Amino acid sequence: xxxxxxxxxxxxxxxxxxxxxxxxxxxxxxxxxxxxxxxxxxxxxxxxxxxxxxxxxxxxxxxxxxxxxxxxxxxxxxxxxxxxxxxxxxxxxxxxxxxxxxxxxxxxxxxxxxxxxxxxxxxxxxxxxxxxxxxxxxxxxxxxxxxxxxxxxxxxxxxxxxxxxxxxxxxxxxxxxxxxxxxxxxxxxxxxxxxxxxxxxxxxxxxxxxxxxxxxxxxxxxxxxxxxxxxxxxxxxxxxxxxxxxxxxxxxxx
Numbered sequence: 001x002x003x004x005x006x007x008x009x010x011x012x013x014x015x016x017x018x019x020x021x022x023x024x025x026x027x028x029x030x031x032x033x034x035x036x037x038x039x040x041x042x043x044x045x046x047x048x049x050x051x052x053x054x055x056x057x058x059x060x061x062x063x064x065x066x067x068x069x070x071x072x073x074x075x076x077x078x079x080x081x082x083x084x085x086x087x088x089x090x091x092x093x094x095x096x097x098x099x100x101x102x103x104x105x106x107x108x109x110x111x112x113x114x115x116x117x118x119x120x121x122x123x124x125x126x127x128x129x130x131x132x133x134x135x136x137x138x139x140x141x142x143x144x145x146x147x148x149x150x151x152x153x154x155x156x157x158x159x160x161x162x163x164x165x166x167x168x169x170x171x172x173x174x175x176x177x178x179x180x181x182x183x184x185x186x187x188x189x190x191x192x193x194x195x196x197x198x199x200x201x202x203x204x205x206x207x208x209x210x211x212x213x214x215x216x217x218x219x220x221x222x223x224x225x226x227x228x229x230x231x232x233x234x235x236x237x238x239x240x241x242x243x244x245x246x247x248x249x250x251x252x253x254x
Contacts, residue, residue, distance in 0.1 A: 018125040022073055022116060064226050067138060070130050071096075071145055072109065074167055076116035077123050078146050081163040085117065088152040096145065096233075123163070127170030137222035139171050141230065144181050144237045151185045180214070184240040189251050195244035204254060211245040 072093075079089045090110070097109040130139065146167060150160040161182065168178035176197045183194035193200050196210040218241055220234040248254075 017129040018122060019069060019073055019129055022119060022121070022126075023069065063134075063138070064230070067134070067142065067226055067230070068097075068109075069112075070126075070134065071142060072113050073116055073121060073126055074123065074130075074142070074146055075149055076113060076119070077121040077126075077167065078150050078160060078163055080117060080121075081150070081160045082157045083159070086153050089149050092149050092152040099233075123167050124170050127167060127172075131170070131172035134171075136172070137217075138226065139173060140177060140181070140218065141223045141226070141234050141237070143168055143171065143173060143178070144184075145233070147181050147185060156182070156185070181237075184237065184244070189247055192244035192247040195241060196248070204252065207245075207248055207252075207254075211241070214241050 075089075075093050079085055079093075090113075093113060094106055094110060097106050130142070134142070143164075147164060150156050150164055156164075164182060165178055168181075169175070180195050180197050183191040190200065193202070196207065196214055198206060198210045202210065215238065218234070218238050220231045220238055223234050224231055
């Protein structure tokens with residue numbers, strides 16, 4: 001099947017649990033052989049009799065593929081949040097696939113997204129699986145992508161914001177980080193403080209300290225294992241932090 005070839009033969013942890021179930025709807029009978037193959041490669045992360053999950057280190061390719069499938073699943077949840085599927089949102093996802101995986105991957109990726117759009121996405125069970133297998137920096141980048149999708153039509157609807165906040169919580173992000181990422185898409189001084197996770201009453205030294213802390217947390221190198229294109233996209237998030245800092249500096253005359 002084309003999709004299996006596209007994801008380079010081994011998906012890693014995303015095959016199992018709720019994400020695997022969603023993929024099964026798309027892959028159909030091909031999934032059985034695919035899971036058998038992944039088990040032979042040592043990828044079976046099912047809960048064992050001790051109650052502990054088998055864990056191993058995944059390669060960069062596996063991390064990228066699992067990141068992509070996680071993005072497709074949660075993108076469907078965000079796109080459906082306001083009860084309508086907008087062309088701008090689909091175009092944003094399509095552009096992401098084109099930039100990261102090439103033109104040949106676009107058709108199959110969008111077929112996968114269409115499959116997810118026709119299913120009921122339990123963001124809590126999916127989010128818990130993501131939280132248990134993806135590092136914090138990767139989850140932050142995933143959440144930033146999802147926020148960009150919601151903003152593709154120029155604004156967040158309240159339903160989209162509510163879904164984003166629920167996703168942020170269930171994938172294990174702090175409330176401060178969730179608010180910070182969402183605030184990156186509002187261009188005003190109040191939002192600039194939220195981006196840096198500080199109060200407008202913060203001292204100048206606290207502002208400088210917050211900027212250094214956030215710059216370190218969101219540095220593009222944190223997602224280097226996901227590939228140069230995802231790392232480049234992370235640089236946009238890094239730039240938004242710098243813009244927030246410059247906005248506050250200008251307001252304060254620093």
